[in-house]
Amino acid sequence: MDVQAELLKLQDKKYGQFQQKLLPALAPDSIIGVRTPELRQMAKGLLKSDEAAAFLTALPHKFFEENQLQAFMIAGIKDYDLCLRELKAFLSYVDNWATCDQMSPQVFKKHRGALLPEIKTWLQSPHTYTKRFAIKMLMDHFLDEDFDLSYLELVAAVRSEEYYVNMMIAWYFATALAKQYEAALPFIEKKRLAVWTHNKAIQKARESYRVSVAAKAYLQQLKIKQG
Template sequence: MNIKEELWALQDVSYADFQASLIPDIPRKLFIGVRVPAIRKLARKLAGSTEAAEFLEDLPHKYYEENMLHGLLISAMKDYTACIAAVDAFLPYVDNWAVCDSLSPKIFKRNKTALLGKIKEWSASARTYTCRFGLEQLMTYFLEADFKPEYLEIPLSVSSEDYYVRMMIAWFLATALAKQWDATVKYLEDQLLDVWTHNKAIQKARESKRITQEQKEYLKTLKR
């Protein structure tokens, strides 16, 4: 069987209905109905194979599950340069939050100096999911030991009315409040965000178990 046939062999129609309800931007007919653990298992089986390499070259895909598999295969790549090229080739075809958020290359962790430049490039993109991906990588790799206060300027410099970008900015800031409170809270005190993103960041931070009760009470006073 080829890869598409392998995905169809794993079909669960009721799960396709459920998945389509979570991602309303994609027509129901583009969901095969394959559970994520099954796609992960298939990705592990295919990783590094000639078949996988050919699949990664075969863009665009038709089905949601093909894109999920594509992202998981990229995430398993072990060569940084090849991985970046594969990410850049794939991002223009990413059309939903689930595929975007599943794209998480492990090799990035060992190449942070080079990665930061790509994060700035992706975050500045006018494409919704390219921008969201860049911000998510910044949140993943640059809010702890490698943090610098100026990195907070990257999400604040993004100008977008798109829900999925603004939600990512709010998620980023809520995480930054948990990990870098002193540097981050000033941006809320100075009201440097639009009202929706400002309040959503506060909401998500106040829902977090990583934020102290005292911090949550203070954030409540900053709501606009």
């Protein structure tokens, strides 16, 4: 299969222009303009084909949509060890928030214990989207039945000059305030986050329907004024 040719057949130029606004860090000519449901469907077929291995190893890709295909294929791998191996090979090539955030392997749900050491390693990476991915995995898999206070500590300790890392930290703590309010609240009360991230976490928590009206009012009082 000529993957690029197939992607061009699915091109929606107006949608591509819309995506360029959402992904300003990417070169406009690296975005073809293919809608996500079509990419997911294509990824399913490609993953089952004899050409899967060749595509997964053909890095780096030229187009954003090729990276999306790779992310969706990795997310669909059912063998944990194989999924992790392909993920590690790809992470350093991830260059945007959409590919990072939409790459959510389902098999990880059954292997959280093995996943945790990998997350801790990714948190130390200098690569923006590897670090962002690590925080997202903590948010997706360790804020419910496998929650532990130490995971909040891990994320609170992260300091970065990168917008997309700090936004993920804020998203993580907003979600923690929705799911583990009593545990997460002291991190806000004690101002454990960088100022911008602190205020953004409060903003996102106050936008959540999962946070009570009373909690939202209290969180508003904890915002840090910037002068």
